[in-house]
Structures are given as structure tokens and as C-alpha cells.
Amino acid sequence: MTRDAAAPGSLRALLRDALADPAATWSLGGYGAGATFRRDAGEPADPLDDGRLGLATRRGAIAFAGGAELRGEAELRGEAGLPGGAGDPAGLRPVAYETALGDAAWSHAVALCRPAGACAGAGHRLVTELGPDREAARPQDRDGVLFCLGLGLAQARACVRVRAPASLRALRAACGRPDGLLLWPRLGLMAGTVVVTAGPHRVEVAPGGDAGGPRADLHETLLRLGRTHAATAPIPAGWVPVAHLHPPHPVTREAGGGLAFDARRHAAFQALLARWGDPGLVALKRRVLAGDPVPQPATRFGRAAVRVARAQRRLAAGG
Numbered sequence: 001m002t003r004d005a006a007a008p009g010s011l012r013a014l015l016r017d018a019l020a021d022p023a024a025t026w027s028l029g030g031y032g033a034g035a036t037f038r039r040d041a042g043e044p045a046d047p048l049d050d051g052r053l054g055l056a057t058r059r060g061a062i063a064f065a066g067g068a069e070l071r072g073e074a075e076l077r078g079e080a081g082l083p084g085g086a087g088d089p090a091g092l093r094p095v096a097y098e099t100a101l102g103d104a105a106w107s108h109a110v111a112l113c114r115p116a117g118a119c120a121g122a123g124h125r126l127v128t129e130l131g132p133d134r135e136a137a138r139p140q141d142r143d144g145v146l147f148c149l150g151l152g153l154a155q156a157r158a159c160v161r162v163r164a165p166a167s168l169r170a171l172r173a174a175c176g177r178p179d180g181l182l183l184w185p186r187l188g189l190m191a192g193t194v195v196v197t198a199g200p201h202r203v204e205v206a207p208g209g210d211a212g213g214p215r216a217d218l219h220e221t222l223l224r225l226g227r228t229h230a231a232t233a234p235i236p237a238g239w240v241p242v243a244h245l246h247p248p249h250p251v252t253r254e255a256g257g258g259l260a261f262d263a264r265r266h267a268a269f270q271a272l273l274a275r276w277g278d279p280g281l282v283a284l285k286r287r288v289l290a291g292d293p294v295p296q297p298a299t300r301f302g303r304a305a306v307r308v309a310r311a312q313r314r315l316a317a318g319g
Contacts, residue, residue, distance in 0.1 A: 009275055011094055014110070014245075015053055015064055023248035026062055028196050028203040030153030030242075031230065032223030035196040035203040035216045037062040048137055060214030061137035064092075065200035091115075092201075093239055096269075096276035099232045100307035104314075108249065108269050110276060111233060111241035114199060119155040119240050126150045127174040127183065133161045133195065137204055146195060147171045149180035151218075154228050155240045158218075160192040161204075167192060184218050198242035234278055234301040247272070251315065261315050285309040 006013035018024045022045075026037040037060050039045055045055040054063035095111045133146040144161040145168060151158045158180070162168060167190035174183060187194060187207035194216035195204050209215025228240045235241055250266035251259055274282055284302055287294055288309035297303050 011092060012053065014094060014272070014276075018245050018247065019053065019055055019062070021248070025246040026203065026243065027246070028062070028198055028201065028243040029156045029158060029217075030151075030223075031225065031227040032220070033151050033153060033158050033196075033218045034156065035060075035158075035194055035205045035214070036209075037203045037205065037214050038212075040213070049139065052137075054137060056137045057214075059209075060203065060205040062203050063135075063137050063201065092242075093236075094276040095233075095235060095239070095241070095278075096272045097234050097278070097281075098273065098305070098308045099230075100304040100311070103307055104311050105251070106308045106311055108247065108273075109233075110245040110247070110272060111229070111235060112201075112243040112245065113235060113239040113241045114155065116238055116240050118199065119242070123152045123154050124148050124150045124157065125152045125178050125180075126176055127171065127179050129172060129175055130159065135197075135200070135202065136161070136195075137202070141193070141204075144193070145171075147175070149183060150178055151180045151223065152226075153223075154226075155242045156196055156198040158216075159195045159197065160187050160190065160207075161195050162190050162192040164191050166190075181218075181220060187216075201243060203243075232300070232304065234281065236278075259315070263316070266312070266316075281305045289313060 006016055022039050022041045022043065027034055029035055039055070039057050043057055045057045048054045048056065048063055051066050052063045053066060054061065093113045095113055097111070098106050098108045100106055127150050128148040130146040130148055132142060133144050134142050136142045136144065141161065144163050146159050146161050149158050149160060160171070162171060170190065192207060193204050194207050195202060205214040205216050207216050229235055233241065247269055248265050250262040250269070252262070254260050278301070281301060284294065284297065285305045285308065288306050289312070294306060297306060
């Protein structure tokens with residue numbers, strides 16, 4: 001894809017570089033329902049033609065709005081003289097974090113967050129016709145008709161885009177009713193495309209999908225909890241994650257069952273953590289990695305940072 005002049009360390013550079021990496025995975029939506037975009041190495045992927053930052057493949061698409069949405073909280077604060085933590089009313093704030101999985105493993109991600117106030121009105125609970133999908137990633141899809149499924153996500157809309165007359169009739173008959181969960185298993189038969197949007201950002205995929213490619217997911221049990229994110233994610237107060245970037249993990253399992261540790265991948269995410277992570281958690285983790293004695297942290301996020309640091313020390317040392 002064409003590289004722009006994004007400043008190193010900026011949000012635009014983060015997204016641009018991750019979009020260029022076929023090993024990165026993206027998800028957009030809410031807790032219990034959303035869409036995942038990924039592509040295979042060597043799979044054709046075209047940049048978008050309308051100024052948005054994103055990619056389109058035969059199997060799906062991802063698009064991030066340009067302009068102020070991609071300048072990031074710190075840049076906007078310095079530019080507009082905003083107080084710390086204020087950010088831009090509609091902008092994205094990256095939050096990098098690691099999650100402990102027991103005492104020997106961990107996951108990592110960069111949550112892309114919007115202010116909670118900017119998400120107001122997303123939680124529709126009725127099937128609603130939205131009209132032609134003028135913001136579709138590909139020009140040839142922009143005459144398809146978009147329907148919000150009314151799943152009640154706090155930060156996103158789960159929609160379907162269809163053209164077939166029978167599909168249009170079925171969805172229009174459901175409008176005004178809370179039938180999104182009933183419609184979800186039928187979306188594949190409607191020859192529709194699942195479109196998950198969070199403000200001006202979106203992922204487009206075929207219904208269902210597989211673990212190795214783009215897919216749409218709905219977990220009714222999680223959806224009914226009404227949460228905006230997992231309790232293990234250290235999202236700052238007043239912010240809501242609308243998308244996640246999952247860079248490739250440094251630990252992979254080899255054919256013989258052993259674990260392989262990729263120091264390059266590990267260093268790449270640690271740089272993201274230092275730039276976009278919680279400063280207190282980053283400092284705590286550095287103390288553990290340096291071998292300093294650390295008392296038991298009072299918060300679950302602090303305790304997780306300690307477990308992650310110890311697991312990474314063991315693995316990097318070959319243990």
C-alpha cells in the first residue's frame with residue numbers, strides 16, 4: 001500500500017504500519033458482537049480510493065476515517081491546548097496493553113478508543129433501514145442497502161448490506177422490531193455483507209467466516225452482559241474501545257509442541273506499549289523485568305502486569 005507522510009509515533013503511522021502487516025488482525029465492534037479483518041500473506045489487498053486509511057480484499061475490508069479522527073489524543077491536545085485526557089470529541093485514542101493468561105502466558109492488543117460521549121446513540125435495539133451504504137469501502141458496493149440489526153452495542157452498530165429483492169423484503173419486514181438476534185443466523189442465506197461501524201470507522205466481512213480469515217461474530221451470552229469491554233482490559237475512564245489491533249504475538253507453538261519466542265515481534269509490541277500504554281503499568285513492569293523487589297500491587301491491572309513481566313523474563317531467558 002502507498003506509504004503516507006505520517007510522523008513516527010503518530011496514530012496514523014501506527015495504523016498505516018499495522019495495515020501493511022498481513023500478520024496483524026483487526027476487530028471492530030462491541031463486547032459480544034463484531035467483525036474481524038485479517039488477510040493472508042500474499043493475498044491481494046487494495047488501499048481505499050477515497051482518502052480513508054484502510055484496505056479491501058476479496059474477503060473483506062477495513063476503513064478508518066482521516067483528518068482529526070487519526071491524529072490521536074496527545075497530538076490533538078498539543079494542537080488545541082486541551083487539558084490532559086480530554087482528547088478530541090470524535091477522535092481515536094490508542095491504548096496498548098497486555099493481559100495475563102495464568103502465570104505463564106499473555107495476550108496483547110492496542111484498543112482504539114473513542115470518548116464515551118461520542119458513542120451516544122449507537123445502542124439501537126430495533127432493526128432499522130439506513131439507506132444506501134454510501135460509505136462502503138468499494139465503490140461497487142455503495143448502492144447496496146444497509147440495515148442496522150439493533151443489537152444494542154454501546155459503541156458500534158452491527159449492520160448488514162444487501163441487494164437481493166428477497167433479502168430486502170425480509171429485512172424491511174423486520175424493521176421496527178428487536179429481531180436482530182433472530183436475523184443473525186440467516187444473514188448468510190441473504191447473500192449479505194456484515195458491516196460493523198463505529199462512528200466513521202468500519203469493517204466489512206461476509207457473515208460467518210472462519211478462524212483463519214475475516215469473519216463476523218456474535219456471542220449472545222456476552223452481548224447480554226451489556227459491557228463495553230472485558231474487565232481485564234485497562235481502558236481509561238470515560239473512554240470506550242471501538243476497535244482493536246492485534247499485532248502478531250511473539251510466542252508461537254512449533255510443530256513438535258515446543259514454544260518459539262520471536263524477539264523481534266516482542267520488541268515491536270514493547271515499543272507500542274511504551275508509546276501507548278498506561279505509564280504506571282509500564283513503569284511497574286520495567287521494575288519487575290529489572291529484578292527489583294515489587295510489593296503485591298493493589299489493582300488487578302497491576303497484578304496482571306507483574307505476572308506478564310515474570311512470564312516474559314522466564315521465556316526470554318529460555319525457561
